[in-house]
Amino acid sequence: MILGVDIGGTFTDLVLVDEAAGRLWIGKELTTPRDPAAAVLTGLARLAEASGRSPSTLARVIHATTLITNAIIERKGAVTGLVTTRGFRDVLEIGRESKYDIYDMFLPLPVPLVPRERRHEATERLDIDGSVLTALARKDVVAAGRALVAQGVEAVAVCFLHSYVNAEHERAAADELRRRWPALAVSCSSDVAPEIREYERTSTTAANAYVMPLAGRYLARLAGGLADAGAAGSLYLMQSSGGITSVDAVRAAPIQLLESGPAAGALIGAFFGRLTGEAHLLALDMGGTTAKLCLVDDGRPAITYSFEAARERRFAKGSGLPIRIASVELLEVGAGGGSIARVDELGLVKVGPDSAGAEPGPACYARGGVEPTVTDAALVLGYLDAGFFLGGAMALDAGAARRAIDRVAHRIGADTVRAAWGIHDIVCEQMASAARIHVAEKGKDPRRYSLLATGGAAPGHACRVAAKLGLRRVICPPSAGVASTFGLLVAPPKVDLVSSYVARLDELDLPRVEKLYEAMAADALAQLAAVGVAADQVVFERRGDMRYVGQGFEIVVPLPSGPFGAAERDTLRSAFEAAYLDAYARLIPGAPVEALTWRLTAFGPAPSAAFLTAAKSGTATGDARKGERAAWFPEFEEFRPVPVYDRYRLTSGVTITGPAIVEERESTVVVVPGATARLDPYGSLIIDLAGGPDMAPRPPTLGAPRETRGAPRESG
């Protein structure tokens, strides 16, 4: 038996699986912010009762939570201090000195988690190779500790210059602090993010220290509660990177939990993509407030190593606190079912990023919302059934939706239906635009991708988004509305480790690099053993952050598995060039290359999760068509009766021709005119769009300019 638990801001979602019986049960509780474990334990008790299974038979509990993210956003972490190298207490505040919006002179900049009066300096200094220039003055550390304790701190971050090469001083300082003040939570930058760049490293370490006391208390409470329920020793946690890990590993680095929920969502997208045989997916998870996009290539979600927490403006890159951890790379767009439409100063209709959220929610929820939302538009267009929202558990008020849409319609002199379609079209355009630019930044060819729709609102918008992007296929996995919780069940155990050693490739000491990898591998094996993975099941991946000498940013280069000896120097250069070509389409001839950071990822085997698909391949139960209703499509410019299907009764042999609507409890799939849909053997609905004018972008070919290569070479 496995239990997956995802604590979100509003709801705590649970899924209980009996693998042997191929059955699963889904639960939903209101999140209990003051004691988040309470909702988990209540939910577990309820599921145990519903399933007739005892918690004592749980082999694993896999957990994702927004607790850490919210603690940083709401500034509810511990009173935290910093001990750093003399001369550099302001690094955390100076940051990178640039702005994320050039036209807003009043833009809010992220405020450091540790204010200046709690940032203390200690005399010590390392050289760039880690050698000690000035020994650590322990008395400075003690003085800092005294001052911080007097200032009421509960946690301390220790971050010294060049500690990514030599952790000695940080460890000595941390030992001193822990010895004298055992109750302090102490976090060293050389443990949390041993990467070059002092601001990003300090920011990550400060954030980690900031959430350590809170995470420690919470994990102890949850583990204790599970033990009391009879499920002792079974708790695992989902990390931002999309891997699971042990409670002990997380206690020292709780910052790894930052994006655990969204990571689970991306994983389930990748899982169903693999089943469908699609190597390249654009995973679109559209919920109530936002839409999240993730590129999935060869079955694996894109990973980023530079990430931000607590953005001042949620959708503005660079407006948050930098966090250097491995994280599933998600692009967030302010486009969800609750996104509000309004008329702006130019007289244009804008949708989002403001959202009606869950409270009061869209106008049609009839909970006091009056602003027109994306969900109201879908209801007016006939895409949603007022009587079958959440499987009929919640009635929608179509009149309220029309009245809300009219607020916008009247301002610009449009009729209700035109306005509803306009809102629907604009929100789809926003998602498509964001995806188009994201794909261009990655240097990928968008036409290779299929759109995978999860989240309650995505299946209703996916066909239009795909058409705007020139994609030909949309995949709607089953139970899209709760899919992200399933992601917890398909995650492999995973450890991401990092070391910095800066050197030009032509001067690189390869045995030294190999030693770094050996040390990281030993650490990874120990961590994976703690979650029950045998050494012979572990798969290692090596990556290096490299760049041409003189550049300011590195690319992450997949490296061969090693061991590295002198013979691998050229291999590393070729690996860099392959990755550079992939990212930037061209090389800089003759320029030297340097490596800065070395990464190791270690995976255990992913669960097969056969139960997820077995549970879905139901038997045929006759005609799935449950009726028809009037829906509006721009192809007809009028309401027409459209067949409505019950997804749970669809069989894999049948083909549906659009326009059509397919309903399940948590979401509604809109199959647009001209498209065809069929069920694959794993329960996903595969929609193929009609071939229209090829709006698909082509990869940037250099076309005519290529001929400049024929121009005369450098003159002597």
Added chain:
Amino acid sequence: MTERFDPFLLEILWNRLIAIVDEAAATLVRTSFSTVVRESYDFSCVLTDRAGNSLAQASASIPSFIGTLPKTVRHFIARFPVETMRPGDIFITNDPWLGTGHLPDVNVAKPIFRGDEVVAFAASVAHAPDIGGRVRAPDAREVFEEGLRIPEMKLYDAGVPNAGLLELLRANVRVPDQVIGDLEAQLAALAVAERRLLALMDEHGLKDTEELAATIHARSEQTMRQAIAALPDGEYRNELQTDGLAVPVVVRMTLTVAGDSIAIDFTGSSDQVDRAINVVPNYRDAYTGYPLKCALAPRIPNNEGIWRPITITAPPGSIVNPLYPAACGSRVLVGHYLTTLVLGALARALPARVIAATGSPVWCVNLAGQSRRATRFAAMFFINGGMGGSGRRDGPSATSFPSNVSNTPVEIMETVAPIRVLEKRLLPDSGGPGTFRGGLAQRLRFQSLSPKPLTVSFLAERTKFPATGLFGGRDGAVGGVKIAEQAVDPKATHIVPPGAVIEMTTPGGGGFGDARKRDPERARADGEAGYVSAASRPAPARTGARASGARRPASGRRASAAAPGTARASSSRTRRRSR
């Protein structure tokens, strides 16, 4: 007017136009060699209508390029009439007067054909990795010293590359493969913009861009005009002095609001100088227009319409309208001040939408010589001063404005240059006191570890004249440069012996409003954090005290590292005459 585009369709089309230039920009970034392009967003992409009026400009570019590319396109059109253009033509220039004000920025534009008709232009500009000439020299006397100048020419003629030009370009730059590679990246961006625009036109059955352009321009112009009309009519004057060279440079501005338009004139400014700090009109207009957009229409997408209500003039031969062949490679040293000048002029009319003067232009140090292991190296590091305070909040400390240039991390600095950084910290008391104080400056101290003397030069301003406060806010501290404890001329090139310590102290931002009205809680927090030392807290209010900006010489606040403070300092004055 009756519009063919309803507000929904217009939103879709407009949004798509912006997405097109942003995608073109992403393509440019992805395929360029230049780190300046990648890291400082020193590039831009635009789409214009067939007359060269901008439809949309990429979101991420720095203010230097606001509105310059459409002007460049119009220069191309004037030289090569639209009727004579052929599919496959691509135009190029880096002429400072036609482009962006200095030679390294290479501008290219491509007419977009639908059938036989030019329906639009795609254009891009990017800072080339090199353009020949001397390496960044503020002491260049004529543009000829600054590199290769390409007048408006055809880079491609009906698809055929101009081999002669390419050969000449290759022969004149230090890194020809990178320069040509970046040019290809720019052309790749144009190709993306062209394809996407044509697809958009097909999808929506648009035969030309004129009606769409007219709609976008009309709406933007109308919104800008409404914002201007809300300002009281009148003449708003402002002036300031920059450190300049041997003598300060004076920039004088009269900003006239008449109904729903603004006219800005620079009569009375210094004459052009025989050094590289002259600001050609396109660059002048960018940094003059930028604060108007920030203050009046920050959220309207950048296009031709918002600039129509604004005219900017300056006497020929002045520092802000220099005549060929003036040198202009270090235009930033005067250009960044223009933003402050405009905000100061607008202050009385628009107190809630402006900020006090910022400790800009951006500072920079160039280092060259031998590395610790006796190989050659060259490196360039940026650091910033404090931003000005505003009616809403304190100015952010150590933040780039009006440009947007990031620093280099200390650990990277030490890795790429033979230096040890001893200190990089905020400077207490450097922000001008005020109800909302100016942002703090910073001090960077580093020691040369090179076995040989280093060649060191700086971009540094406001070492003599501080960033002025507004509405009774006090001035920020001036900056200064020291080598081996001695104040030095920041405009000169220095040879620094091994082991010597270089100290750069940037200027602080000006304060906003009377410091005695500062929220006591903020004042307490300033003290606790050490942003303001106990000795510098404002004295309690005195009856009859003058509540306007401080006029004391810079040396009164903190010993200037360079030339001693002068009695002519701090002459930002704001005056309004009713009409």
